Amino acid sequence: MPLEGLDMNVASPRYREALDRGVLTLPYCATCRSWSAPWVFLCPTDYRHAVEFRAVEPRGSVRTWATYRREYPLARRIAVPYTVAQIDLEQGVRICALRGAGDAAPMRLGAPVALSIVRDNGPSYPVFSLVENNNRG
Numbered sequence: 001m002p003l004e005g006l007d008m009n010v011a012s013p014r015y016r017e018a019l020d021r022g023v024l025t026l027p028y029c030a031t032c033r034s035w036s037a038p039w040v041f042l043c044p045t046d047y048r049h050a051v052e053f054r055a056v057e058p059r060g061s062v063r064t065w066a067t068y069r070r071e072y073p074l075a076r077r078i079a080v081p082y083t084v085a086q087i088d089l090e091q092g093v094r095i096c097a098l099r100g101a102g103d104a105a106p107m108r109l110g111a112p113v114a115l116s117i118v119r120d121n122g123p124s125y126p127v128f129s130l131v132e133n134n135n136r137g
Contacts, residue, residue: 012039014053019124022117024058026093027051035093058115060089062130065099065107076122087113087128100127 015038018025027036029043029051036044036051043051065085071078083099085107097115105111113128 015039016123018053018055019117019126020119022119022124023055024115024117024126025053026056026089026091026095028054035089035091037093037095056089056091056093058126060087060113060115060128062086062107062109062111062113062128063088063094064109076125083107085113085128087115095126097126097128100129103129105130 015025026038027040027043028034029036029045031050032043032045034043034045035056040051063086065083067081067083069081071080078098084096085099086094087097088094100116107130112131114131115126115128117124118127
């Protein structure tokens, strides 16, 4: 399939619009039944344009993380230090999210997390909080 004429940002606006509604969605290919990252515009498994956005369970586990201790020029101002983690969602896809304000539990690999969406005056974005294993719904 030629890529000419495809809007390379087709996925991102739909992802952001859903976040603005308070829903975490990701691209899903109904043909091969695979999930993708938010910026994907073609199914990375079968290379079809037939991805649709579906709501995902806002739960997963920490794959890795980094804590930033200096400010960087970002789209929104974030108070330092702040932590960004790769989260493996239960659907099998990985996303990045900021750590929620006030979450002081020690970080560890594989820790279960719950995701929520921050909706304020800027663009909406997902944040994660560590949860106890027995609180995972």
